[in-house]
Amino acid sequence: MKSIKLGILGIGNVAKGTYQTLELNRKKIEGSIGASIEIVKILNRRPDVDRGIDIPKELYVTDPYEIIEDSEIDIVVELIGGIEPATTYMADALKAGKHVVTANKAALAANGKMLQNLAQENHVMLRFEASVGGGIPIINAITTSLLSNDFDEILGILNGTTNYILTQMTDNGLAYEDVLKDAQQKGLAEADPTADVEGYDVANKLSILISLIFGVDIPPQDIPTQGITSVTTEDINYATEFGYKVKLLASAKKQDDVFSCNVEPTLVPFSHPIASVSNEFNAIYLTGNAVDDLMFYGKGAGPLPTGSAVMGDIISIARRIEKESDYDLLPLLRYDEKLSCIGEGQHQYYIRLSAADKPGVLGNISSTFGRFGIGIASMVQRAEGDEEKNTVPLIFIVYKTERTVLDEALQELVDKKYVEAIGSVMQVHRPAH
Template sequence: MNKQKIKIGMLGFGTVGGGTYRMLASNGKIIEDSTGVELEISRILVRDKSRKRDVDAPAELFTEDPDDILKNPDIDVVVEVMGGLQPATDYIAEAIRSKKHVVTANKAVIAKDGPGLTDLAVQNKVILRYEASVGGGIPILNALSTSLQANEFTEVTGIVNGTTNYILSQMTDNDMSYEDALKDAQARGFAEADPTADVEGYDAVNKLSILISTAFGVRVAPEDIPREGITNITKEDIGFATQFGYKIKLLAQARRYRSTLECHVQPAMVPMGHPLATVNNEFNAVFAKGNAVDDVMLYGKGAGAMPTASAVVGDLFEIARAYATGTTEQSIPTAVNDNTSLTFDGEGQNMYYVNLIAEDMPGVLGTIATTFGNYGIGIDTFLQRSRGRKTGRHVPLIYILHEVTRDRLNEALEEIVKFTFVKEVKSIISVACLD
């Protein structure tokens, strides 16, 4: 086997970039022994060359000029781990036009511009890989697009954000408030100083958009996916969920019903007997249902330097394998085309948990049940927690409702809160339908 060398230019040297550098230093020999191809990091783009870093690398590798990588004829592969939409998107496109293969961990770029960049890679006969954009070290995209590609998928559901899963796990297992669990996550490095992208569901929406394209062949833009974060989840909600036999998780879910595709990112009550309920702390998991494989779940650490670096280096391994076999042009991605047999239909129907605060007085329960019925909403389970026998005291009325659209549920609740005996709708949480 003739030995070859692939020269890599890395855009960014933060957590993932540093992890990728360390992993190639320690495990690169495995790739070389397997493929006969040596991977060498030749240049690294950073904002400030003089800054001290946690990972030591030779000073001569660093540059502050992107052209030292993007216009360098000696660079064969560009690894983008800088994050953010811009300038990352432009850098990736320029690298592709310069006939360089690209590996990226950037879920925001792939969710927004993945189809266009894939088309561009096809036109320029280069490889574009982005396994690390979803699930960190979990090889979910590769599994869906290779080993499981013969399946027609009816569902893909994931816990794809480690920050929110850590917070909800601490609230459930250690009786923490949301605020205390967030502070703990930040202290441990699982949450950013500004956690908005994670706790409000934006990160999960980007990842779900990529999963939908991979599993269903349908392009659903992140901004079109119904989204709700975890900031309104309370210890009381966690307690009621436990009473009913559920755990609350932030789920990214896409489901196929005949010719329609429904999807959303939202907190959901997951039955304790379901495998996703056992996924705790910073771990991620993706559960898929195919018409041949039936149920399959992939589980692992979804974030962090080394898990994400594992996915990046795995993509580099595939490029090295293509070089070794002379199949780089045959390994270019297939452009993602819309599946014309599927129509995107928004959030769809779900069961819901509703926590109403109302006066403890005769006739209240009947009036509320009748109002739900007038909107075609059935009650699956009901629980009233008494706070004493005095008439006029407010108590929580807890409902698990049959499947209904969120719009229809909101219409019913708008009428219910007009009753003078109803103080507020305190919580609305989806109850996951995971057949």
């Protein structure tokens, strides 16, 4: 039986999950390939640290090029994370004729096209299932079974940490800071949660999905991105009254030749399947013009779910090696000249204002919205407000408008002192059908 040899870069959560997945299901995995899988080297930059896993010490190397340049190794599995040096290591491995499997969304969002080109030039495979949605096989689905479809819109809950925080705020009425601390204690949030709570992690994943689904190359920094740090329990309670859940939603939409995308806290109607995705779970919802509505749901992180996705990529490459088939490229970055990211498009919005508690204020607000062409869909006025300032909260849901137009209208309300402060503005998702 042929032996397919792996070198793993990194010995963190996902590397250990990958090692454990292989050990857990080795017989089935090797049976499905028709060859044995052998991990021959693991990059461990601190070999003296207890990694909490029983791995033979002789597998550890401290120089990544002992793996990248090892002529015996067929597949390099990059699991160190971050843009650099991970990109350089992957590029050098591809140039050295190795197939590469990675879970690294940051490196792929930044350099996916370059790495894919290198794979093509060197007749090797680059696979990255675990980079979006952890254990959810979304990349495999959209690049194989769903290829015959055209998609107009995708929606995603792509970050378990923020979904956990928003779920706990919604279900238990807890404040953002308290839930974040709890999530950090439970290992569901990093010590430095910036990439998660500011939405950057989701923007990386959305950039990868957009390249695969729409063939548009949009770097994550060009995706309008807002995190969850300013979402309050007050807003979540009002959203509930209106019949919505607040979710950090990644969305991308194509209407004719116009493309819009963003990552931001969004009100999702209770009736939408994605509203029921709770805690650390992820989901991707998409509608194909042949297959219709689909939702992929599962664990977006964690050593074993992510290890399962990494092993899936290893198996698909190993089967080709075993059968001596030609290399196979994912249809990544089929750049479509016609589409360009034009920003956020038109959406409904939820707005919380604090306004003077006196007659005529509501009329002034609605006539200002009217002059900007903004229609009011629903409104709630609360009797209890800030007694000292003599203000009360006013909550609106307005019909579709551009965010820039809405911001101009809100600025005018503040300038004319019709409202004392803008509490919050969030997008409202309206399903197309």
